[in-house]
Amino acid sequence: MNLLTAKSFKKLAVRPEFYVFIIILLLSLFIQAKSGLFFTNNNIVDLLRSMTVPLIYAICAYLGFISTGPDVSFPLIAALSGYLATQFVMVTGYSGSIIVVFLVAIACGLVMGAINGFIIAKYNFPSLIVTLGTTSIFSGILLGVFEAGRIKLPESMIEFGQQSLIKVTNAETGLGSSLPMTFLIAIGLYILTYLFLNFTMAGRGVFAVGGDETSAERAGFNVKKIRFGVFTVNGGLAAIAGVCYSVESTYFLPTEFAGMEMIVIAAVILGGTRLMGGVGTLTGCVLGTLLLTIVTNSLILVGVPIYWQKFIIGAIIIVGTAISVIQIAELKGFRRSKRKKVEVA
Amino acid sequence: MSENMISVKGIHKYFGGVHALKGVELQIKKGEVHCLAGENGCGKSTIIKVISGVHKPDGGEIEVNGVKVDHMTPSESIKQGIQIIYQDFSVFPNLTVIENLAFNKVLASKKKFVNRKEFRRIAEEAIKKINFDVDLDALVETLPVADKQLIAISRALLDNAKLIIMDEPTTALTKKEVKRMFEIINKLKDEGVTILFVSHKLEEVFEICDTVTIFRNGENVISCPVSEMDEKKFSFHMTGRHFAEVTEGKKRNLGETVLETKQLSARGFNDVSFTLRKGEILGITGQLGSGRTELSLALFGLLRPDEGEILIEDQKVNIPNPTKAQELGIALVPEDRLTEGLFLPQSIKRNIAITRLDELSNKLGVVNSELLDDESAKWVRDIGVATKNDEFPVSTLSGGNQQKVLLARWIASNPKVLILNGPTVGVDIGAKYDIHNLLRKLASAGMGIIIESDDATEIVNTCDRVLVMQKGQITAEVKEEDLNVKTLANYV
Structure with a gap:
């Protein structure tokens, strides 16, 4: 093997994404070997469908960590904006483009995100506390003030949810599955986020602020504006996820949203996003989400009871995090031993 | 055109009720390396922040290039060509060198x-x-400290800096790195850049600076060419105290051997054999990475030796952890007191007493607070910690006084062997003098002391014998009669 590829392999091998990828590979091969049902067209499409909403949430969690710290409010922002958009359609009897429904939800989400952003940026409060607080408030508004219950979605929304991108049927088992249009939305959002983070100064600012706040300020980044922006955008993203989730299930289910934040955050951390800020990739978000989706979706194929899934998810998170911690320690150890060699030489 | 790059006159600054700057003057000529010295809290940092526009002065005026600037703001000061290299270098550890260098300019x-x-x-x-x-694509967090500083310097130069202010730039650097930085400073000087070098390290000031200004308690006490300054004058102006040449405790009677190592090896050093006698102050010097830090860790049970023996009072001992080390009468005052030694937010009292809690508590393990108060008060008095109240957190003390608290804690446990790693790093002259005196006093009382230090003057002034370490081995032993700064420099 020539030196260059060996070197680039080494570089790759220290990335947490690489390990998540290996785990995904091993896990899927294991499930395939045991059940023969993993690499089937309907299972793959099923996985992609289940990933759609968590993938969008993952961007929220990712942006939060990169710039500031945890954002746990996205599921409830998704729920409340999804509800408001649904109500808008029901009350006005609007039956036009689904885009308008999304826009209504996004507007609501942006407002809620802006509340988070305002408190966090202006008063410099920890984002975890603030978003926990607003989560509770949004939940209170949804279930208490609006008394939201289970709602069958209006026709126009259901129609959008039933349009499919790909439809497959497994020739052997006869099981069918379809990939909804919402998957395209998730892909689009990843592309937009990628372009924003890598090719705009504001996007680099998100990393700079997360890396060192004081340095960012001295360099000329507007730290408060960037933080406010991130949490506001998170609100908008969450709203999109909320509508996607509803149209996929054809019902608005107000109590189904809460609790998603933990597994999404776990996926993002697993994918190598650093809790302390400034470090992490979108690839990592996708891989982390994929891994946890496989665990929740496909372990059932090898007969693992549903209760054990949580156990396995927990174990994966701990092992996954441990790997990156060991890596950092090794990296330091590696440097020390290198220095020692120089001394002796 | 004025010959002064910058001139501040009669600057006053209040913080609440504290009069931080009492009408200070500072004239920096174009193209010179000007040193601003002074002990902690003398107003050095405040004047820098006034010049850079971070603090608004409460009186006085600033002239840049002979032109009065009414309202100095951070952006105005950058426009005037003033750049500050902060102590923390203001870098982004998570980003590449390229981005660290380019951000300021692109944002501007x-x-x-x-x-x-x-x-x-x-x-x-x-x-x-x-x-x-440097590898431009490397992440800054993977680079050594010196490189981070060079990133900060090269970034400052991009903005066409005419005056670069360096706030204690050598604190975290090794000798070699300091030398390299001085070369860079000289190069900048040749290109006509003016430099304000903030430091309280004597040797550095004499080596690199043309002019020196000393602040004390918010006033400037002297400003003169370095050639007119000497060590004694420097210490006097910094502290306002005259330091007598130390003779007391210099000649001590050495007792029997208290600590001995035989062919000791561990990660970072190998085949180290030496003895330490009661009442002796043994210096260990060597570059960063020479293995001296690792040696002290091994003696304190923080690093497991691979081979060799450690003997305390001729008894072979095994030191698996710091608790055992303390039982055997070994104390270590670590290099980085802020992260390894002190509980900064906790009170001075608690910090002093922590190693002795067992003795200060009753059978049930409940601490007797009266005993604790007495103990703490005694040490604060004996060792001269400058504080109004020992209930204040340690973080409120200056570097020198923090070091005294740390010393008090270890001395309180009355060890047989006291190991100090860089005992006066970041400590001002007055406190340094006090600490050295204290160490001599302890040695006279029969304690065996090991001082690990880069500071040649410190070693020469305090030690009876010096071991020079290089690449993990002892390469020379210097006896007291041969001990002076020059011979030491030859060995290192």
């Missing part, structure tokens, strides 16, 4: 999008100015 030009080619061009231009050789 109000560009909204990232142009990678332009980023790289800016970065290359920046490192070329000081012939800085």
Whole structure:
């Protein structure tokens, strides 16, 4: 093997994404070997469908960590904006483009995100506390003030949810599955986020602020504006996820949203996003989400009871995090031993 | 045109009720390396912040290039060509060298999008100015401290800096790195850049600076060419105290051997054999990475030796952990007191007493607070910690006084062997003098003391015998009669 590829392999091998990828590979091969049902067209499409909403949430969690710290409010922002958009359609009897429904939800989400952003940026409060607080408030508004219950979605929304991108049927088992249009939305959002983070100064600012706040300020980044922006955008993203989730299930289910934040955050951390800020990739978000989706979706194929899934998810998170911690320690150890060699030489 | 790059006159600054700057003057000539010295809290940092526009002065005036500047703001000061290299270097550890170098300039030009080619061009231009050789695509967190500083310097030069203010730039650097930095400073000087060098390290001031200004308690006490300054004058102006030449405790009677190592090896050093006698102060010196830090860790049970023996009072001992080390009468005052030694937010009292809690508590393990108060008060008095109240957190003390608290804690446990790693790093002259005296006093009382230090003057002034370490081995032993700064420099 020539030196260059060996070197680039080494570089790759220290990335947490690489390990998540290996785990995904091993896990899927294991499930395939045991059940023969993993690499089937309907299972793959099923996985992609289940990933759609968590993938969008993952961007929220990712942006939060990169710039500031945890954002746990996205599921409830998704729920409340999804509800408001649904109500808008029901009350006005609007039956036009689904885009308008999304826009209504996004507007609501942006407002809620802006509340988070305002408190966090202006008063410099920890984002975890603030978003926990607003989560509770949004939940209170949804279930208490609006008394939201289970709602069958209006026709126009259901129609959008039933349009499919790909439809497959497994020739052997006869099981069918379809990939909804919402998957395209998730892909689009990843592309937009990628372009924003890598090719705009504001996007680099998100990393700079997360890396060192004081340095960012001295360099000329507007730290408060960037933080406010991130949490506001998170609100908008969450709203999109909320509508996607509803149209996929054809019902608005107000109590189904809460609790998603933990597994999404776990996926993002697993994918190598650093809790302390400034470090992490979108690839990592996708891989982390994929891994946890496989665990929740496909372990059932090898007969693992549903209760054990949580156990396995927990174990994966701990092992996954441990790997990156060991890596950092090794990296330091590696440097020390290198220095020692120089001394002796 | 004025011959002064910057001139501040009669600057006053209040923080609440504290009069931090009492009408200070500072004239820096174009193209000179000007040193600003003074003990902690003398107003050095405040005047820097006034010059850079971070603090608004409560009186006085600032002239840049002979032109009065009414309202100095951070952006105005950058426009005037004033750049500060902060102690923390203001870098982004999570980003590449390229981005660290290019951000300021790109942001200043109000560009909204990232142009990678332009980023790289800016970065290359920046490192070329000081012939800085670095992997531009590396993440800054993977680089050594010295490189982070060079990033900060080259970034400052990009903005056409005319005056670079360096706030204690050598604190975290090894000797070699300091030398390299001085070369860069000289190069900048040749190119006509003016430098304000903030430091309280005597040797550095004499080596690199043309002019020196000393602040004390918010007033400037002297400003003169370095050639008119000497060590004694420097210490006097810094502290306002005259230091007598130390003779007391210099000649001590050495007792029997208290600590001995035989062919001791561990990660970082190998085959180290030496003895330490009661009442002796043994210096261990060597570059960073010479293995001296590891040696002290091994003696304190923080690093497991691979081979060899440690003997305490001729008894072979095994030191698996610090608790055992303390039982055997070994104490270690670590190099980085802030992260390894002190509980900064806790009170001075608690910090002093922590190693002795067992003795200060009753059978049930409940601490007797009266005993604790007495103990703490005694040490604060004996060792001269400058504080009004020992209930204050340690973080409120100056570096020198924090070090005294740490010393008090270990001395309180009355060890047989006291190991100090860089005992006066970041400590001002007055406190340094006090600490050295204290160590001599302890040695006279029969304690065996090991001082690990880079500071040649410190070693010469306090030690009876010095071991020089290089590449993990003892390469020389210098006896007291041969001990002076010059011979030591030859060995290191």
